[in-house]
Amino acid sequence: MITIADIAKRAGVAKSTVSRYLNDGSISEATKRKIENVINETGYTPNTFAQSLKAKKTNIIGTIVPRLDSYASSRTLIGIDERLKEQNYQMLISNSNQCLEREIDNIYTLAKQKVAGIILLATQITEEHLKAFRKIEIPILLVGQQHHDIYSLIHNDFEAAYQLGRYILSKGHRRIAYLGVTELDIAVGVKRKEGFKKAMEGEPGSEVKYFETGFKITEALNKVPNIIAEYNPTILVCATDNIALGALKAAYSKGLIVPNDLSITGFGGYEVTEMMHPGITTAKFYYKEAGRMAAQRMMKLINGEEIEKLILSNYEIIERESVDTL
Amino acid sequence: MITIADIAKRAGVAKSTVSRYLNDGSISEATKRKIENVINETGYTPNTFAQSLKAKKTNIIGTIVPRLDSYASSRTLIGIDERLKEQNYQMLISNSNQCLEREIDNIYTLAKQKVAGIILLATQITEEHLKAFRKIEIPILLVGQQHHDIYSLIHNDFEAAYQLGRYILSKGHRRIAYLGVTELDIAVGVKRKEGFKKAMEGEPGSEVKYFETGFKITEALNKVPNIIAEYNPTILVCATDNIALGALKAAYSKGLIVPNDLSITGFGGYEVTEMMHPGITTAKFYYKEAGRMAAQRMMKLINGEEIEKLILSNYEIIERESVDTL
DNA sequence: CTTTATATTGGAACCGGTTCCTGTTAAATA
DNA sequence: TATTTAACAGGAACCGGTTCCAATATAAAG
Numbered sequence: 001m002i003t004i005a006d007i008a009k010r011a012g013v014a015k016s017t018v019s020r021y022l023n024d025g026s027i028s029e030a031t032k033r034k035i036e037n038v039i040n041e042t043g044y045t046p047n048t049f050a051q052s053l054k055a056k057k058t059n060i061i062g063t064i065v066p067r068l069d070s071y072a073s074s075r076t077l078i079g080i081d082e083r084l085k086e087q088n089y090q091m092l093i094s095n096s097n098q099c100l101e102r103e104i105d106n107i108y109t110l111a112k113q114k115v116a117g118i119i120l121l122a123t124q125i126t127e128e129h130l131k132a133f134r135k136i137e138i139p140i141l142l143v144g145q146q147h148h149d150i151y152s153l154i155h156n157d158f159e160a161a162y163q164l165g166r167y168i169l170s171k172g173h174r175r176i177a178y179l180g181v182t183e184l185d186i187a188v189g190v191k192r193k194e195g196f197k198k199a200m201e202g203e204p205g206s207e208v209k210y211f212e213t214g215f216k217i218t219e220a221l222n223k224v225p226n227i228i229a230e231y232n233p234t235i236l237v238c239a240t241d242n243i244a245l246g247a248l249k250a251a252y253s254k255g256l257i258v259p260n261d262l263s264i265t266g267f268g269g270y271e272v273t274e275m276m277h278p279g280i281t282t283a284k285f286y287y288k289e290a291g292r293m294a295a296q297r298m299m300k301l302i303n304g305e306e307i308e309k310l311i312l313s314n315y316e317i318i319e320r321e322s323v324d325t326l
Numbered sequence: 327m328i329t330i331a332d333i334a335k336r337a338g339v340a341k342s343t344v345s346r347y348l349n350d351g352s353i354s355e356a357t358k359r360k361i362e363n364v365i366n367e368t369g370y371t372p373n374t375f376a377q378s379l380k381a382k383k384t385n386i387i388g389t390i391v392p393r394l395d396s397y398a399s400s401r402t403l404i405g406i407d408e409r410l411k412e413q414n415y416q417m418l419i420s421n422s423n424q425c426l427e428r429e430i431d432n433i434y435t436l437a438k439q440k441v442a443g444i445i446l447l448a449t450q451i452t453e454e455h456l457k458a459f460r461k462i463e464i465p466i467l468l469v470g471q472q473h474h475d476i477y478s479l480i481h482n483d484f485e486a487a488y489q490l491g492r493y494i495l496s497k498g499h500r501r502i503a504y505l506g507v508t509e510l511d512i513a514v515g516v517k518r519k520e521g522f523k524k525a526m527e528g529e530p531g532s533e534v535k536y537f538e539t540g541f542k543i544t545e546a547l548n549k550v551p552n553i554i555a556e557y558n559p560t561i562l563v564c565a566t567d568n569i570a571l572g573a574l575k576a577a578y579s580k581g582l583i584v585p586n587d588l589s590i591t592g593f594g595g596y597e598v599t600e601m602m603h604p605g606i607t608t609a610k611f612y613y614k615e616a617g618r619m620a621a622q623r624m625m626k627l628i629n630g631e632e633i634e635k636l637i638l639s640n641y642e643i644i645e646r647e648s649v650d651t652l
Numbered sequence: 653c654t655t656t657a658t659a660t661t662g663g664a665a666c667c668g669g670t671t672c673c674t675g676t677t678a679a680a681t682a
Numbered sequence: 683t684a685t686t687t688a689a690c691a692g693g694a695a696c697c698g699g700t701t702c703c704a705a706t707a708t709a710a711a712g
Contacts, residue, residue, distance in 0.1 A: 001382065003668055014691050014692045019670055028690060045438055048667035049379040068407075069400035077394050081421050083580040093419045095407050112371055123392055215408065234343050245601045254602040275543055275571045329698055340662045354660060376699035382666050591685055 002044050011038045011256055016071045022046060046103035047071020052114065060090045062110035062118045068100045071241075072272040072287050075122055076143060080119060086297055089199055102129050111136035119143060124184050125150075139301040143294050145187050147309060151301065153294050153311040158198075160283040161317040164265060165199025167281075167317055172326030173263065174206045177192070177233035179220065179243055180215055192239050193268060209233070213243060220246025225254055234263060234326060241266035241273050244280050248322070259324035269318060279320030286314050328370050337364045337580050340481020348372060369615030378440060386416045387624055388436035388444045392424045397567075397596040399447055402469060406445060413625055415442070430454050437462035443624045445469060449478075450466035450510050465627040469620050471513050472636060477627065479637040483517035484524075486609040487643040490591060491525025493544050493643055495532065499589065502526070502534045503559035503571055505550070508539060516608055518565050535559070536577060537580050539569060546572025552581055558652060560589060570606050574648070585650035595644060605646030612640050 004203055008015045009036045011306055021027050021035045032264065038044075040251055052058050054112050065073045094110060096103035103120075107129070118138055122145035133140050146152040168176070178196055183189040193210065200208050209231050213223045220243040220276045224236065228251075238244040244266030248258055256262050266273055269284025290313035334341045337360045344404050346354050347361045364370075378384050387410055393401045407417045410556055420436060422429035429446075433455070436444055444464055446455075448471035459476065468563025472478040475628055494502070504522055509515040519536065526534050535557050535647030539549045546569040551564065554577075564570040574584055581587050616639040624635050 003669095005668075010490035015669080016671075016693075017691055018689085023670080026690065031691080047379070047668050048439055050376045050667075050697085051371070053375040053379055053668085053699085054670050056697075061709095067657090068403050069397065071395065074400060078421065078423075081394075082423075091419075093417075095404065096540075097404075097408075111376055217597070221601075245598070249601050249603060270544070274569070275547075275575050277575060277604070327698090330700095331698075341699080342663075342701075343661060346661085349700080353661065359661080376667090376697075377666095377699085380700050414668085419660075552697050 001047075002003075002042050003045065007035065007038050007042065008046050010042070011035045011073075012062075020204050035217070043047035057114050057116055058090075059094050060113070060115045061114070062094055062104060062106075062115035062296070063121070064094045064096055064110070064118065065121045066096055066103070066123050068095050069091075072144075072268060072285070073271075075287035076121060076291040076294070079288035079293075080112045080179075084290040084299075085164060088296075091298065096158040097257050098123070100124065100126060100128070102326075106134055107136065107250065108134045111138055116302050117141065117299055121295050124186075128130040136204060140299065141294055141298050141301065143241045145289065146184075148254075148309070151297065151307065151311075153290060153297065153313060154187060154191075155285040155290065155313050156315050157187050158195035158218070159315070160285070160295075161192040161195030162199045163315075164237070164283045165196045165316050168265065168323060169203050169206065170201065171263075173235040173323075173325055174207060174326075175231075175233045176200070176208045176235050176237060177208045177227055177231055178208060178237045178239075179227070179247065180210060181212060181215060181243075182237040188239055188267075197236065204255065210253075214238065215242060217242050217246040220244075221250050226249035227253065228262065235241065235323065236262060238266050238293070241268040241270040241280065241282055244273065245276070246284065248276060259322050265323060269316075273318075274320070276322075278322045281320045282318050284316045284318045286316075289313065305309070327375075328368050330370075330372065333364050333368065335362065336368070337361045339541075358572045366418065383440050383442055384416075384437070385414065386418050386441045387621070388418045388420060388423055388434070388439070388441035389447070390420045390429060390432050390444065391447045392422055392429070392449050394421050397598075398470075398594060398611070401448060401613035402617040403592075404618070405614035406621040407617075407618075409618040409621035410453075410612075415621075415625065424449070426450065426452060426454070430458055431447075435461065437464055442628050443467065443623040445620050445624055450512075463483045465624065467620055467624050467627065469616065471511075474598050474635070475648040477623065477633065478638075479616060479623065479633060479639060480513060480517075481611040481616065481639045482510065483513050484521035486593070486611070486643070487521030488525045489641075489643050490563070490609045491522045491643075492590065494589070494649060495525065495529050497589075497649055499561040499649075500529075500532045500652075501557075501559045502532060502561050502563060503553055503557055504534060504536045504563045504565075505546065505553070505573065506536060506538055507569075508538065508567040513563055514593075518581050522563065525627045541566065541568060543568050543575075546570075547576050550576035554580065554582070554588065562588060564590065565593050567594040567596040567606065567608055570599065570608065570648075573603070574602060574606065581608050585648050589649040591649060599644075600646070602648075604648045606647075606648045607646045608644050612642075615639065 004015050004018050008018045085093050096105040119141045123143045125147045142152040146154045146289050180193050183187045192281050213219045224247045236247050244264050248266050251262050264280035266280050273280040273282050300307050330344050334344045400430050410417050420432040445467050448468045451473045468478040472480045503582050506519050539545045552571045562573050570590050573590050577584050577588050592606050592608035598645045599606040626633050
């Protein structure tokens with residue numbers, strides 16, 4: 001291992017001079033050249049630990065994800081990574097495997113590793129989270145959920161749901177089933193439902209029934225047949241694309257043709273929704289872009305700049321073939 | 327920030343004694359208790375940088391992935407992460423974004439960060455890769471590709487393709503189109519095709535034509551209509567599930583019913599293949615399990631234990647509805 | 653009651669950087 | 683030419699741990 005002392009010796013200068021060379025200190029042209037040569041010859045790169053030990057921080061941003069194998073997570077990660085790399089920051093991914101306890105652990109572990117900031121792709125924010133945030137004294141940014149005490153970037157769930165609601169009303173649907181998720185998840189479980197409800201309010205002739213399922217495709221697959229049997233809606237509005245996928249499969253297996261016999265919509269804009277037959281109409285969120293935004297705000301936070309408490313990421317209603325005009 | 331010196335002072339002992347306490351050194355019961363108390367009171371945890379600086383290594387395993395938003399990658403990562411956590415190792419994910427140059431960069435960056443080992447979810451191994459591996463002197467394990475000089479874990483592409491080939495022959499298909507990918511990718515481009523070819527050899531009455539496409543769904547979507555038009559096979563054997571997804575969509579848009587008018591198979595066992603209508607018959611690889619195996623071997627390598635040069639991960643042919651019996 | 657072995661502990665050096673302070677030298681000013 | 687100033691370089695201390703070596707104390711052996 002070649003160290004700064006080696007470089008100093010070979011260049012005939014002091015360690016401090018080499019350090020100054022590496023960190024834009026004032027150096028004469030002559031010594032600059034000497035050091036430059038030695039470094040090029042040897043391929044020396046500074047030891048990061050020694051640097052971080054002294055600096056008491058790193059250029060690493062910790063990102064905690066609930067799961068790695070989800071479209072939303074991975075697209076967001078890509079965006080974060082992309083943006084951070086542009087500014088010579090590093091991303092450290094930490095997987096909590098949908099376990100809140102592990103999520104808390106990860107927060108402390110990242111803090112111990114002196115990451116410069118933490119981006120949390122959140123599902124729920126508990127008291128334990130808030131306690132951890134207070135303790136570690138490191139910039140935190142939530143993505144996907146919102147909390148008034150913490151910088152948050154959310155997809156515009158409410159608005160998107162509202163627009164989607166207006167859209168399906170405009171297509172003539174009046175007997176509507178909404179298939180949501182647990183209200184512990186504020187963004188997906190509450191905001192989307194509320195936005196949708198608001199869209200329905202303006203329409204007296206419509207009848208909406210709300211159901212709940214889990215995030216897994218298979219859960220929707222099991223639940224949808226009953227919903228159809230007991231309520232027989234003209235459209236099934238699903239709170240996520242995965243649920244929509246399960247619903248579509250369930251419809252097929254009941255021999256229903258989508259959209260002729262039943263319309264279906266999703267939320268998220270997962271790539272596969274385009275590849276299904278029929279393509280699924282959905283409220284698309286720009287996860288990668290959101291990731292980039294998150295990374296950018298985080299870097300601002302680290303530099304002590306002020307940013308908005310709440311950042312809204314964009315959405316778009318993507319019309320495909322899964323919604324019939326009545 | 328509370329340091330080992332603080333602990334030492336408060337416990338009335340020397341730094342070295344505290345260090346010994348933390349690292350299973352020989353300590354009297356009395357001092358052990360004293361130090362224990364102080365540490366519990368203060369919530370002290372050692373500074374990782376200081377430790378790594380001295381130790382010249384870490385308990386971090388670097389994992390390089392070509393992309394984050396792929397089923398295979400993310401499932402493999404989950405497996406690696408799971409297994410490493412069990413042994414108190416950490417996983418550091420590095421995304422090369424399908425750019426070989428960046429992949430090489432990542433190897434050097436990880437080495438600089440003194441990771442204990444590198445797991446590379448590989449697509450191609452170039453001369454540059456080998457050079458980097460030689461230079462960094464850190465245990466390397468390839469996953470998904472094989473190289474005789476380097477420890478490798480591969481999915482049993484050849485065997486899986488062979489079995490899949492025999493299977494579709496048994497279903498009566500004789501006019502067969504194989505839709506593969508570039509031969510630069512040994513595992514997916516070469517091995518799968520070869521295994522399939524071998525299966526076809528024993529069947530004189532069959533006619534197979536080989537086509538090539540990219541890894542993207544849309545590419546297959548564009549290419550498949552021409553293949554059907556010019557060759558009109560009874561079955562389309564796709565080298566990946568994504569290609570199969572594109573093929574299925576293409577078939578639908580040409581008005582063909584799968585499997586009645588055209589059968590389709592995939593490779594990989596992605597979750598969505600089950601959710602399609604019809605479910606796609608595919609050679610399923612156990613990515614998560616493979617990830618666990620990879621992590622386990624890597625830890626052996628780090629401990630200087632000997633392991634097999636080549637590890638084979640399991641596969642299974644999953645029969646669904648996308649293949650017709652002729 | 654010595655002598656020797658063993659268990660603990662303290663002190664100092666070291667890992668590889670950064671930074672503050674001081675000294676030297678050359679350039680600018682009087 | 684004498685003096686002030688600025689630019690640059692060197693030395694030492696420090697970041698927070700680990701580890702080697704020597705010192706002390708205690709127990710076992712003679």
